[in-house]
Amino acid sequence: MHNVFEALNERGFVKQTTNAEQVAHLLSEGQVTYYVGFDATATSLHVGSLVPIMAMAHLQRAGHKPIAIIGGGTTMIGDPTDKTEMRPMLSQEQIATNGNGILAQLQRYLNLGNGIADLNNSQTTSEVGGFLNNADWLLSVNYLEFLRDIGKHFRVNEMIRAEGYRQRLERELGLSFLEFNYQLLQAYDYLCLFQKYGCRLQLGGDDQWGNILAGVDLVRRVEGERVHAVTFPLLTTASGAKMGKTAGGAVWLDAERTSPYEFYQYWINTDDRDVSRFLAYFTFFPMDEVRRLGSLEDEAIREAKEVLAYEVTQLAHGKTEADKAQTASRAAFGGGNLDDAAIPTSAIASERLETGIPIMELFHEVGLANSRSEARRLVQQGGAYINEIQYRAIDTVVDTNLLEADALLLRAGKKRYRRITIKENQL
RNA sequence: GGGGGUAUGCUAGAGCGGUCAAAUAGGGCAGACUGUAAAUCUGUUGGCUAUGCCUACGGUGGUUCGAAUCCAUCUGCCCCCA
Structure with missing residues (x-):
């Protein structure tokens, strides 16, 4: 196994790690089960989720075993890191429906095994990977037991030192007890995944660093085992906008919500300054090629954008759709005729x-x-x-x-x- | 539990009782310039059967010829004390 960690690092996926050397070592020693949590608030993921997805895909290609979990349990609480508003509470059915949509999208990039799309019965993972709903273990949690077994490992003074909470407190925004507990639940997820599936690596956005670390600590305290964490940088476009937002709202992976043509257009319209980063994140091209394309300047950079758009669209929607989108796009902007265009x-x-x-x-x-x-x-x-x-x-x-x-x-x-x-x- | 503050359009944030569909900034949209980029400049930015009409300034109810602006009350949020 070559060193995937180096590859991820080179592509810009790594922001923070528990310990870079140890993570690299872990990944070079043998198969590692790793997990990433996804939001289950909609039936579709949007392009912001492509960072974790691509990272997971790189790891799986290197022989490691992915587990994707959706927060059926944690969604019921609301993540305090999302400061602007509490997340809506969703019913379990809703979450299961959303989960199925999300799973289908993940499967385009990852092999999460089969037969586990049924979220009511998801307590298994196959050889290659798995897809779980944390409601499976969170819903049955007993409050007193939880306090006794899990709660005793958390120190409040440590927790409020964490950046996310500290900001909330310092900026006088207030923080409900409910939200405060989010970290415990997420930490508990990691513990469960470690115990049941031997999961030793969690990946997530850098805003999740505190929560992820809490999980790492919990596993160490309860099991005496060292597990790891890697976070991704939070992506913004060069102009400062949040990744994946356009006038019409988010750019979704679901073709029903964002047509392949629009999806393609989103990437074509990438800011010059973002092209090279995005190629590294969102395509599987070798870094040499990424660097070559990224070094193009002025008008020539459109070539790189076209490659980027085509590749990303192909990954998300398949070759046929990508071809159609590209043809349509070229016709619309290159002066060709539009007759067979894949225009809405x-x-x-x-x-x-x-x-x-x-x-x-x-x-x-x-x-x-x-x-x-x-x-x-x-x-x-x-x-x-x-x-x-x-x-x-x-x-x-x-x-x-x-x-x-x-x-x-x-x-x-x-x-x-x-x-x-x-x-x-x-x- | 007590006291105080606050609530405005996509966001932030002004707003004398009439001239407020509501300043300003950001964002969005359109135009010019371009490379389907960025930056810049200009226009525009609640809806409609459109020189007028309707809906809006947390909810409800009042005062008034007239309220986003005053009063009461409810709700949310914030601060101080306990």
């Missing part, structure tokens, strides 16, 4: 077009504007195009005269396209 399409009843649809209404209806007023502004400001012809009159009515090959190509601003097809009269 909406259908409109033919009779409505015969009557004529006010342009504002059309743009609003297909989702290129959030309201008619917004559509009106779009038109007035010269951002509305139909078949690449700009329309600035708000009283424009779209009817069958504008059809080209039985379709309309709408464009809002420079980048957002929507194809309109005709739907025959409804039955």
